[in-house]
Amino acid sequence: MKTLSRTRAVMVVITLILLLSGPGIIFAGGTGEQEAKQKTEEEHIHLVFWGGLPPENGPQELVDRYNELNPNVTVEYVRYVNNDQGNVRLDTALMAGEQIDVFTSYGHPRREQRVSAGMAADITDLLKEQGVDLIRDFGPGARPNIVDGRIYSVPTIVLVRFLAVNKDMFDQAGIPLPTEWTLDEFIDVARRLTHGEGAEKVYGIIGDYNTNINLFLENKHGTDPWLNKDGDASLWTKESDFRRAYQMFYNMMYRDKSMMAWEDVLSQRLTDSAALAAAFFNGRSAMMQTGSYMLRNIKDPVQYPRGFKVGFVPFPRVDENQSQYIAPVEPHDDMMVNPRSKYKEEAVRFIVWYAKEGFDPMIRYGRLPLYQEYDKDHVAAVLAEGAEELVDPESFAANVIGVVGDTIIEPRSVPDRNVLDRIFRDESEAYYLKMIDLDTLLNRLQKQFDEVLASEK
Template sequence: MKKKRWIAGITSLVLTMGLMAGCSGNGNSSSPAPNNESASGKAGSPVTLKMWGGVPPESGPQEVIDTWNKEHPEIQVEYVRFVNDDDGNLKLDTAMITGQDVDLFVNYTVSHTTKRVESNLALDLSSFTDYNIDEKMGPDAESWKIDGKYYGVPTTKSSYFIALNKDALDAANLPVPKDWTWDELREYAKKLKVGDNYGFIQNMEPFVDPLDSVLSQEGYTKADGTSNLDQPLVRKWLETLNIMMKEDKTTPALGEQLTSKMPVEQVFLSGDVPMLNIGAWLLRSSNNFTDFPRDFKIAFAQVPRLGDSAEKYVTRGGLGDYISINAKSKKQAEAWEFLKWYADGGMAPMAAGGRLPASKDANQEDALNNLLGDKKDTYDLDSLMHVMFEDTTPTYVRSLPQEVMDLRAQEYEKYFLGSQSIDQTIDAMTTRHESYLKQNK
């Protein structure tokens, strides 16, 4: 409780300071120098940029930085890692508001980006006219615009999938699925379950994606302005997972997973559980045979849909790793030069951690080689290529406000923990959502 109160207090302070910053003056004090000229220090001395990101430095960022620094002695970059969770994002926001060294930073959700824009922390990039983000990144970049403007550059193609133990599938005589439903995944989990082990586990980051795959298309609110969190497929998702947790015992109870902080990547790569819901960052661990030795091939499948209609299905994906320039930075011109280089191919070593460059001008062959390294033979290449490169299923980027994400999670956690019924859960979610909507008209 003490930790929660402390975080709440700091969050309140961050938001208050952000609002004060947004209300003071006209916000132009942090704009680029005229003609985007450098605002650097002493003549002849290198400019040092600080870039904050959530990927461990050894999983690509350090190699990217080292390459840039070798080629650009006049602009040196240092990488600062923050953990991409609530505490880590709060640390980044606090650093920017209190004037610590942050020149570039990576946003991992639209909701985080929006809050930073509202707090005048992310620079409007429209002042730079030498790089066309729409042309470079394609139509999917549009989902990152805020009020019609770019406050960052989306740099990666995002992939979310079910990773499968191909050897376990073969032993159970199960094909690698391409187009499937959550009911079919449930049957796979029952057939793949061995002894007391589970058949399926999930990383908590994409845990709720099935709901957003439905509601991002149908709307989080109905035509009359009331909450759509009682949409029938929301109930379907809740009930399916609850049965898998409590009756089938093919996936861990949510309470067990949260309290144990289950290392799901390690559990999957050790061979104990044959199916894992996760994103492309799995590859930074699956390529690491020193810490995660394995003796099976990994196959890939699309995250299953809740409904029966494949035509209406969208999956989470699109573009990600939205890199912004700090609106308070005095080195915006230099940061822009680095950001363009990074987006157009400098980021290729990031593919080793599953982050494929989105720019049409990036060398995709280099990225694929970095993605697989010398572990190519340990993957089912047909399914990998299908999920990461060939699948044409429409995608969405999660943009639901964090407050709604939180209230929704608080209520479905009570259901999975057994402290309220399915009807009580849906009623609570919709009531709280409608209260939020009224307060934020």
């Protein structure tokens, strides 16, 4: 009996020790390990860089090249998928203190959110040390990256929006690729390019969730056309162009039938850009609303086989005589440094090299560098590599490489943008599905947007 209880006592003690130290292991283990690692790697710096592109679409090659040039640094590229879940993963990893030194934010809403939450380091001085003048080097489009005189992020690309078109269909219909046109001409061209019936039907254009009326109004009204000057109320019922644009899509869907009816878009799941691209390359539509992010698919005839050349067409002007034409060009892909990074200086050095010198591998996959000194001809040459047979060179040069406008899109900061986006998407959908009429739609948008905007003040 005695021996038995002694064994038991020993077991109890061991288990208790394990138990008590358990949480310690869980919570303290990480840092101890890191400290040890850091000591052995004093001379060798290990940077972790999180980005949203697949490694094989440029980032891995870029990082490898940097590592080669800098033997004392190893940059490790980690891909997160740039969707809701992926961004939550990045945000929680940043919060939990996982080693992330550099990361890319996509789109100004996410950038603003992270900057205001203190998830991006102030890199003003480090950039100055590297000889960077943000506006001189990256153009006036980088202005929103400066918050109260301090810099928290470096924009690296320009996102160019355009309509990709099936050049053969235009040729067959005897329509020259438009270089400057209006919404009315757009409606007409879409109608003329539509033919066939049922599953064989070819549409002038197919729209997905990203093909929304705002994109067609931006060249006159600027970004977020629905937002008033002060940013505290919306203009849905006040600006007649919204009514016009909604009516345009609706008529194209149901009167001209030159745009796929929304019910069919949903039922065929053409709601995201990948599915839309597949339909376009299959010759199911003559035009597709897209942007430079699609270039990597346009240059990939293996995954997206097609029998035609892709042409590029600018967004139609809202009015023939509008006072200015705002080019659909937007700085994008903001590089940020984690405030908890131990190697901020190294991180900034990497970002500067990335944006100014090392960008070639990214260009090949359709990311156009924002850096002002980047040689335009060089960019065009790298982009055109392997695309000679796939794109129409003239329209490519005019509407992708050398877009001109009186000004470019300057992003505005809007609180709760995700909430507003969802309201806009749901209500527009109800209208396209004929569940509500146009007046109800505009009134509902006005009311709900104003509520959200007011609640944030």
